[in-house]
Amino acid sequence: MLSKDPVKRGLNSYHYCNNDPVNYTDPTGEIVNILFPIGLGVITGGASAFANSAISQLISGEGFNLREPQAGRGIGYSIEDGRIHVDNGAQKVDFVIDMDGNLHIGSGHSYIANGADVQAAGTMKINSQGYVKSIMNGSGHYAPTVEQGRAFPNLLNELGIRTKNAWLELGDYSFTPSGYVDVTKSSTIVEQLK
Numbered sequence: 001m002l003s004k005d006p007v008k009r010g011l012n013s014y015h016y017c018n019n020d021p022v023n024y025t026d027p028t029g030e031i032v033n034i035l036f037p038i039g040l041g042v043i044t045g046g047a048s049a050f051a052n053s054a055i056s057q058l059i060s061g062e063g064f065n066l067r068e069p070q071a072g073r074g075i076g077y078s079i080e081d082g083r084i085h086v087d088n089g090a091q092k093v094d095f096v097i098d099m100d101g102n103l104h105i106g107s108g109h110s111y112i113a114n115g116a117d118v119q120a121a122g123t124m125k126i127n128s129q130g131y132v133k134s135i136m137n138g139s140g141h142y143a144p145t146v147e148q149g150r151a152f153p154n155l156l157n158e159l160g161i162r163t164k165n166a167w168l169e170l171g172d173y174s175f176t177p178s179g180y181v182d183v184t185k186s187s188t189i190v191e192q193l194k
Contacts, residue, residue: 070115070141072108082162083130091128094139096121097155110141118142120152132156134167146170146189153193166193 072094076087086093086105093105096113097120104112109121121142125133135156137149144152149170153163167190174185 070108070110072106072111074104074106074112077103077105079160080130082160084124084126084132084161085130086126090126092123092125094122095124096142097159101159103156103159103161109139120144120148120155122149122152124156132161132163132166134169135163136169136171138171143173143175146172163193167191168193 075090075093078085084105094107094109094112095103095105096109096118097103098113098116098118101119105124106112109118113121121137121139121144123136123138127133135149135152137144137146137152149168153166153168156163170189171181172187172189174182176182
């Protein structure tokens with residue numbers, strides 16, 4: 001509050017956390033972390049461009065060597081009337097939503113995100129009519145939490161993709177010291193979206 005906000009959000013260059021320090025934090029002055037209560041926990045993270053969004057989050061590849069190239073490919077798509085039409089007709093695709101709110105689909109989360117931080121990273125199953133059948137938070141590079149995964153349907157809806165009646169499959173993953181999923185301590189939460 002005593003120095004200018006380096007990312008100037010709005011007209012006032014001297015405000016802190018969108019003038020709401022009860023619900024936000026901004027330890028570096030560059031990213032507003034939204035504290036958004038959901039069910040069992042809190043989502044933290046975000047970027048200034050999404051500070052006024054209903055749900056914002058930052059999912060980083062921290063702990064992974066994102067400079068190491070990941071095999072993958074991007075796939076073109078179009079969105080129309082709540083449906084997503086994938087250029088090659090694929091019905092299961094990896095997806096990321098970057099920090100600018102752009103959807104990227106294909107294979108290999110880190111590849112389609114160019115190794116950058118993202119708001120969402122998971123997998124979608126799409127039926128032949130283009131409706132989303134299921135959304136999963138599985139991504140080895142980004143490892144989104146259950147709480148972060150719960151935000152994915154809203155982020156997809158904001159992009160014009162209908163998620164009503166889709167299944168949300170959220171892996172609650174535990175990892176071994178070497179970074180692999182420990183299947184003996186992991187579980188999956190499955191719920192249908194309303």
